Amino acid sequence: MIDLRSDTCSQPTEAMRHAMATAPVGDDVYSDDPTVKRLEREVADLLGKEDAVYMVTGTMTNQVAIRAHTEPGDAVLFDQNAHVYILEGGAPAAYAGVLPRLLPGVRGIFNAGDVEAAIGVPHRFFPATIPAPVRLLCLENTHNIGGGKVWPLEQLKAVCDAGRARGVKLHLDGARLWHATAATGIAESEYARHFDTVSVCFSKGLGAPVGSALAGSREFIARARRFKQQIGGGFRQAGIIAAGALYALQNNRARLIEDHENARLLAEGIASLPGIEIDVNAVETNIVRFVVTSLPAGEFVERLYEKGLYVLPSGTDGVRAIPYLNITKAQVQEAIGIIASVAEAYAEKAGVMAGQAARGGAGY
Numbered sequence: 325m326i327d328l329r330s331d332t333c334s335q336p337t338e339a340m341r342h343a344m345a346t347a348p349v350g351d352d353v354y355s356d357d358p359t360v361k362r363l364e365r366e367v368a369d370l371l372g373k374e375d376a377v378y379m380v381t382g383t384m385t386n387q388v389a390i391r392a393h394t395e396p397g398d399a400v401l402f403d404q405n406a407h408v409y410i411l412e413g414g415a416p417a418a419y420a421g422v423l424p425r426l427l428p429g430v431r432g433i434f435n436a437g438d439v440e441a442a443i444g445v446p447h448r449f450f451p452a453t454i455p456a457p458v459r460l461l462c463l464e465n466t467h468n469i470g471g472g473k474v475w476p477l478e479q480l481k482a483v484c485d486a487g488r489a490r491g492v493k494l495h496l497d498g499a500r501l502w503h504a505t506a507a508t509g510i511a512e513s514e515y516a517r518h519f520d521t522v523s524v525c526f527s528k529g530l531g532a533p534v535g536s537a538l539a540g541s542r543e544f545i546a547r548a549r550r551f552k553q554q555i556g557g558g559f560r561q562a563g564i565i566a567a568g569a570l571y572a573l574q575n576n577r578a579r580l581i582e583d584h585e586n587a588r589l590l591a592e593g594i595a596s597l598p599g600i601e602i603d604v605n606a607v608e609t610n611i612v613r614f615v616v617t618s619l620p621a622g623e624f625v626e627r628l629y630e631k632g633l634y635v636l637p638s639g640t641d642g643v644r645a646i647p648y649l650n651i652t653k654a655q656v657q658e659a660i661g662i663i664a665s666v667a668e669a670y671a672e673k674a675g676v677m678a679g680q681a682a683r684g685g686a687g688y
């Protein structure tokens with residue numbers, strides 16, 4: 325089975341397993357774990373922030389950040405397809421109790437005008453107590469539902485400046501920030517400097533088994549640690565898993581470009597198949613998203629699965645595939661062959677679904 329469902333499906337390498345097995349550990353709740361501390365220091369330095377805190381998931385780092393930046397009833401600006409908004413179990417509402425205000429991003433990218441329009445124009449005739457105060461603006465780089473889209477730095481800066489000028493705090497969901505850096509050569513810290521807080525994941529393209537970090541000011545991270553503990557995120561000898569994350573951080577960033585090449589190879593290999601629509605140039609990093617017009621995406625992925633390729637359906641007509649460090653170029657070529665065999669088998673139905681409800685379904 326070639327498993328391209330997600331870069332989270334990666335397996336730790338022997339060297340990573342060795343680093344984990346031999347890691348010095350302590351009780352992290354008592355701030356005693358030297359490996360966790362080292363990881364937190366390295367992440368903070370890499371992102372140009374004062375401090376960082378290691379947690380189990382990107383969902384936890386994002387949601388703790390939202391909780392720590394806000395009070396219940398505050399409004400938070402999200403892109404309409406933000407992972408933090410739709411793919412984290414409703415946590416902004418359930419945990420932080422905030423009001424999501426959605427921005428009309430295209431593949432996750434919006435502009436300063438969108439932010440200004442959402443915040444509105446204060447006027448002395450209109451009581452400021454009526455609307456929920458906008459306290460936080462969240463961006464995602466690279467953007468998952470946007471197909472691994474990288475935020476153009478100038479636009480990111482303009483958007484952040486617009487928020488900051490209105491007193492809004494800024495959080496970056498940088499689960500795949502490493503990929504933006506690998507694709508553009510712009511350092512992670514160059515993106516991070518525009519934000520108060522940044523969440524990064526080690527368990528995706530970097531190939532670690534567990535974990536994410538939230539970076540920010542010393543004061544903010546101290547507050548975030550309280551919320552981490554409150555939701556049961558206080559883990560004990562976490563150095564065992566932090567060692568995998570540290571290994572990933574130190575060794576696996578440079579190779580991400582191979583995953584980007586494999587994603588491009590996959591996109592190019594399927595672009596001219598019947599019943600498949602994909603913009604090859606939109607594949608900027610490791611995420612490949614394409615549209616199927618010959619049969620529902622759910623059925624299409626079942627046919628692929630029967631032939632040994634595991635990918636995710638996304639809405640009614642979308643499919644997502646992501647290569648990662650255990651996936652070779654030969655496996656990508658094999659995957660192209662499997663997709664071709666299914667696409668060609670249903671070729672006569674290609675286009676039948678196009679223009680129907682197909683494009684309307686929510687795709688994750």
Ligand SMILES: Cc1ncc(COP(=O)(O)O)c(C=O)c1O
Pocket residue numbers: 380381382383384386407408464466467468497499500525527536
């Ligand atoms: C952009 C983005 N942010 C956050 C997350 C959440 O990470 P986790 O699965 O570790 O909770 C994901 C997971 O895929 C993601 O793609």
